[in-house]
Amino acid sequence: MRIEDFDLELPQELIAQEPVHPRDHCRLMVVYPDGKMEHRYFYNLIEYLSPGDVLVLNNTRVRPYRLRGVKTTGANIEILLTRRLSDRVWEALANPSRRLHLGTEVLFDKGLKCKTIQVREGGWRILEFNEEVESYLDELGEVPLPPYIHRKVKEEDYQTIFARVNGSVAAPTAGIHFTDELLERIEAKGVEILYVTLHVGPGTFLPVRVEEIEKHYVLPEEIEVTEETAERINRARSRGGKIVAVGTTVVRTLESVAEEDGRVKSYKGKTDLYIYPGYKFKVIDRLVTNFHLPKSSLIILVSAFRNREIIMNAYREAIRLGYRFYSLGDAMLLY
Structure with a gap:
């Protein structure tokens, strides 16, 4: 596939320059496998989770690098x-x-x-x-903000509320939308909340510079999945629970440590897993993500999870409806 297949015209005014307060009041586009869409708010995410599901978050913390x-x-x-x-x-x-x-x-x-x-x-x-x-x-030091954010943003607004492990140069921004109250309500519903670590590296800012996307590569990043987390994910899957990844960093972390049968192993080390259309997902069932840059490895990843035509159609609809894009923007649930 060619990188132009993942391009679209995005009006500059839709690139979010400041976060939404409260965090979980950003918009949420829900996209089903057949391409059907629903337009909600992030606090409605709980309605799409069931008892026994597992919500997996990235607990990395951005350092002032x-x-x-x-x-x-x-x-x-x-x-x-x-x-x-x-x-x-x-x-x-x-x-x-x-x-x-x-x-x-x-x-x-x-x-x-x-x-x-x-x-x-x-x-x-x-x-x-x-x-x-x-x-x-x-x-x-200063927390590095993406180059498309031109306003000053408070450090706490660019960290997730569960950021614990120092090491990232950029935030895992799909997680920014969660509040303590929303997480408490999700847990009270019987959804298990687990954490993995992927320290986001500078590759997140680098564009895809090849015409054929299969020739692209991503820079290695540090990840960790503990033995307890791996065991709890495996138990949930054996009971029929769905694994809901919050962000592309969680997808890459779990898919990096998954066996062909979907069983997750504990691991601490590096991953350079690059996911593009044709990849066979082993462990992820649902994905919560932001709206990404055109022609980026991130939009390529979500197009692998839910086919390219559906994703590009959803992005065009998001533009038509004025959704906010990129790190501080709105969210999408690929159900």
């Missing part, structure tokens, strides 16, 4: 830390990347500084700091 500094020449530069290689050495992206040559030094507040020790293709840099970096992040 964006640092603003100056070169010794006085030029401003922005650093996005993407992967810790050791206490003082990090993989990073720079903006503008052309300013970070081998040996370039960048100065930050509080005496923190770094030097470029390796230049890689695609704008990647390896930076060595003069101090251990993590202890500086809460004071000097």
Whole structure:
């Protein structure tokens, strides 16, 4: 399939610039396997869950991995830390990347500084700091927002209420819509709520640059599924419960650790699973997700879960009805 098959014209005014309050009052489009649609609100999600189902959430937390500094020449530069290689050495992206040559030094507040020790293709840099970096992040760093959000957003509005495990450069945004009250009501209905971890990496911001989608790849990301979570998912499936993934990160995590018969294994490590049409899902029955960027690996994934024609038709209807798109926008339930 070609990447143009996943393109559509999205009016700029539909790209959400601020969250909805309360969180669960965003709109929810429900899409059935035959393409039929219902238009609800997120707090209605509970009506589509049954006792014995399992709702799986990603408990990663976004860290303030964006640092603003100056070169010794006085030029401003922005650093996005993407992967810790050791206490003082990090993989990073720079903006503008052309300013970070081998040996370039960048100065930050509080005496923190770094030097470029390796230049890689695609704008990647390896930076060595003069101090251990993590202890500086809460004071000097900023939570990285997607480039299409142009307004200042409070950090708590870009975290899920169940964010616990530090490590992401972007939020698993399908989970942002949940409130404590909604989760309590879902649990009281007899739905089991479980957590996995996928630390969202910088690949979430990178476009698909190939014409044939089968040739695309995604960058590895850290995941964890505990033994207890795996066992509880397997027990629920054996009883006939549906596995409802909240977000594409949960889909990729669970599908990465599932056997061919759908049994889930515990695992801690990396995944580079790329899901595109033709993929045979092993464990996921339902998907809660946001409205994604055209021509992205995320819209390709949801098109694999529910065929491309149905998804693109749903997106066109969402545009016609003024749904809000992307990270801070409205939600979709693929039932």
